[in-house]
Amino acid sequence: MSTEPDLLALLAPLEAAVAQLADTWHPDDPAFQADLLRQTMTSLSYACFAYFHADAEHPDWAPLWNPVYTLQPNPDDIYLQSPIRGDLTYRVAGNRGTCRILSFTTQRALSGTVDEMPRPNGHNEADDSDLGLVPGEDFEVIFSARRPDGYTGKWAPIDPEARGMIVRYRSYDWLNEVDPILSIECLDPVPPKPRLSPAEIIHRIGEMSRFPARKTRLYYPMQNGVKDRVGYNVFEPVRMPGALAKQVYWPACFQLDPDEALIIETALPDIRPYWNIQLNDPLFNAVEYVYRLSSTNGHYARPSSDGRLRAVIALTDPGVPNWLDPAGYTEGGIYGRWYDCDSAPVPTISRVKLTALRDHLPPDTPVVTPEQRAEELRLRVRACQRRRRW
Template identity: 80%
Template structure:
């Protein structure tokens, strides 16, 4: 391979992601263009971990979506990843922590690493709750394509074609639940981790440059499809195959004017181990969720006196419970989740004048003072910073 000293020449495929501006809602809007440039670089930033941090023979957890917010991570989830090989065996061990869910997902290919995601994707998922691993418990799980003869411990299957494993630690009470502490080891004899050759480095830089476009190719149609099928301010529930098949999503695309508000209203399932709602930008990135109240879940949500959940999307604090802050956006996406619930109600969205907001809420809806809101945000920042996002 001819090693060209001009780094920019190896990154030319980044323009593929920029070309996807044509698939955004307003391709000629300078704000959309700037958001796309930012999204391209956020995807590029974490693609380094995909191609350089670890190898299947020398696995190690690395950050996934959390530090960069790109392509709609759930704010309640911490995601980590490691490359693996389906013909090798791995031991994951450590402490379960006390978070709501700890699940492992292995796949033939990770999104962003191939032009076309395989169907099926050699997909396997394992939830420690299903294994009976208790909160705060020390444990280990053997992952392999086949269970070893006579092995009686915790075991998880990985597809023989697997190249990738990711974990999600889902927390309800961000401040008080404890995230897991885990290691991953390859159990097969392998040589020492090698120094990369110049050719290998250049090849991986080229794959990094393709990564942002591959991500947007996959994820833009998800949010665009909702808008095309049902328009704005309407939820379209869906259950995806693959990861978290126990979960029903309720996506929507929101839109309102600066002097308006959106009221989200829903019944709640009688049995609801977990549910949440979050706001995304028009390019399917999670909005700032550390210093903005752009998401909530069943632990933090305040219900109305009639038992319903009501949230309000407004540019500025409307002084009511469950404000979802759109972080300066007047349009974007909404994602909600019912997880292992005994029913799956579809919420509604009502667009109202901000000045008339309280006319559309129960009369006993409390007023949230500026001091109360500041304390709510302070605790959120404190809790989120204590979670492992890097």
Template identity: 80%
Template sequence: MYHWEREVDPVLSIECLDPVPPKPRLAPEEILRRIGEMAKLPRRKTDLYYPMQNGVKDRVGFNVFEPVRYPGALVKQTYWPACFQLEDDEALIIETEIPARAPYWNVQLNDPYFNALEYVYRLSSTNGAMARLSSDGKFRAVIALTDPGVPNWLDPAGYNEGGIYGRWYDCDSEPVPTITRVRLAELRSHLPEDTPVVTPAERSEEIRRRVAACQRRRRW
């Protein structure tokens, strides 16, 4: 589901053609075993994802993207993770070219522990179907703790540090975005002159529509 407001998730059902007997009643011992396995999941995921995010910071530091491609089922997808850092009175400008063929791309913010930030009531993510490109065809997003009044605000939900995860899927090129750290008061001098102003009323409407769209979107 690329454009949350305009698209509707498909509903699929898989029917087994062979006879399927009713599920048997679980014995108490089996219930306890399954609960034990379920309790291990948060630890396994923490052991996997936390080092991934810390690894980026250890290798390239803050505010630098480190593209990575995984084998297997994700071979068509290139990720561009980074660890962001900014002060309350600063902003981070993410800038990139967009591939000529780009079936799907997105960018989202995570907290320092690799949890996705609140994305229903906050503008902590965007994608190729919802983002607004600059007049020169580039994508520019701004991470700032307060609304900077420009398109593609990525709200870090009060975090001065966290993670960024972007994706190019099956694109004909894989540009590496840049991050520029600037004073929030000087933000517009680092953006194209024709960058639109997003008023508080327009931002409120943007979030209202996002909330309504998320209510129809499948939650994973």
């Protein structure tokens, strides 16, 4: 009698992710059905890193959301993750680089690895300003539940029940800022990294197959909830438990017809170390952001002459600054972020005919020519490809 493992049986929990189609905006739409299948496979591909790349005693950085676009991600951020354990001590060392913000988050569970996230999530955060990390300089930080006796160097606390660390390299000027170079090591005596047993491999494959459904169950309600509470084209600012404490998010769900444009307008905080805005699809994935101008930030955006930001969502190039290209989607999500700003203005959205767009913008709004737009996109592609996303 054969004892060979049944791979199809191990992957059966993937069907639970497909069943989440019922929670999408248009379950009967073939495009939504296909997008869900794609999302399931991209989440599964990331799960391989989550379950097989490293362990808490032998930590190593693995890509988080960037290669697969799930759970947005923020196009300005390069995300890394490593398993850790709250009863162990870790050293993160390397060069700070010159990116806008370098931040570390440790938490009890990484999203998608458990059926229900712990509440409270037991997370700790620290960024480069908290830790006194100087752009361009080498550094090392000890992470542990308590400061080691006699240690006077840079230290950050982790929850005693911590199971994962997330790092964000947040860039403003993609082309010219330099991302950090980091290592992570466990300082406690640990045995050599073992060969996995057959039972452990089978277990981890089973966890991989549960990962996509766990992700969608956690994150569909975030974007769906905005639509259910305030409808389309209305922002609902929020500070998120378990997310960056210094950050105010301003999500919305957008909707427009092909012959329309959406004008996002907002005041800008006086003190604004970082802000951005991006577009997501209806399943809470980032839309293409390497070859599409689907996001902007405080470095690239061009405020109007009155100091206000005006960005325009349209399916085709409207020939104005701050075009946000939805990459073919007529509805989806918007995510903005005010990070460590002195205020958190709430933007508005106006829905207008594309042919009448300039009637709703300041008279001195510049014209962006096709040649200028092509150059803007060319530099974006070059800059994004030079950042290490995996």
